[in-house]
Amino acid sequence: NAGVTQTPKFQVLKTGQSMTLQCAQDMNHEYMSWYRQDPGMGLRLIHYSVGAGITDQGEVPNGYNVSRSTTEDFPLRLLSAAPSQTSVYFCASSEPGQPMEAFFGQGTRLTVV
Amino acid sequence: AQKITQTQPGMFVQEKEAVTLDCTYDTSDQSYGLFWYKQPSSGEMIFLIYQGSYDEQNATEGRYSLNFQKARKSANLVISASQLGDSAMYFCAMSLRRGGKLIFGQGTTLQVKP
Numbered sequence: 001n002a003g004v005t006q007t008p009k010f011q012v013l014k015t016g017q018s019m020t021l022q023c024a025q026d027m028n029h030e031y032m033s034w035y036r037q038d039p040g041m042g043l044r045l046i047h048y049s050v051g052a053g054i055t056d057q058g059e060v061p062n063g064y065n066v067s068r069s070t071t072e073d074f075p076l077r078l079l080s081a082a083p084s085q086t087s088v089y090f091c092a093s094s095e096p097g098q099p100m101e102a103f104f105g106q107g108t109r110l111t112v113v
Numbered sequence: 114a115q116k117i118t119q120t121q122p123g124m125f126v127q128e129k130e131a132v133t134l135d136c137t138y139d140t141s142d143q144s145y146g147l148f149w150y151k152q153p154s155s156g157e158m159i160f161l162i163y164q165g166s167y168d169e170q171n172a173t174e175g176r177y178s179l180n181f182q183k184a185r186k187s188a189n190l191v192i193s194a195s196q197l198g199d200s201a202m203y204f205c206a207m208s209l210r211r212g213g214k215l216i217f218g219q220g221t222t223l224q225v226k227p
Contacts, residue, residue, distance in 0.1 A: 029213075030213075031213030032213070033213055033214060033215070035215075035217075040219070041219055041220075042117070042119075042204055042206075042217030042218050042219045042220050043158075043204070043206075043215070043217045044217070045214055045215070045216070048213065048214050050213070058214065088156065090158060092158075092213070092215070093213070094213035095213075096213075101148070101160050101163060102148075102160070102208075102213060102215055103160075104157065104158040106156070106157055107156050107157065107158075109156075
């Protein structure tokens, strides 16, 4: 009963490095999304996907890429890390219909130095 | 534009008392959902309660109830009989029709005093 699994849980990057945050869900959910949470703020949507092969931008997409080749996986790529991308990242999945509860991963705490 | 507003950055409540956390929302969509999530100091997001825009009755889940006033565009969370374990950050969120996207408020930090 894994739900939504994010790896890694913690990461420190140097400015300019690239990396991929992994997100996998085992509930066969159609919808997946990535959020970032900065201190004193709520979660903000980075990118989302309504199914394999379909992605779209959220509120704060700059500096991030996503792809959805399978229903289960939705990786988030940082192309060239910047200190402004220091944040906690959450992946979520959900299924169309009512109620639309989103299942969240445990989060990845990323620090860019 | 869709927006969620939580105007209470921090709240205190005495143990065993009830507390209301405020949330107002703005959307032109007719179909939407409203959520409350709890985020303890450990950081995970815990789903508490959901209200659909077409639901006529207020949602309840144990000690949690959502006071939904559609005309006023408010979706306040009421926690009855507060417990020390309720101390956490609480987020109100809204989902739109398609995509599973959630829009979050800035959160309210609740501290329960013994």
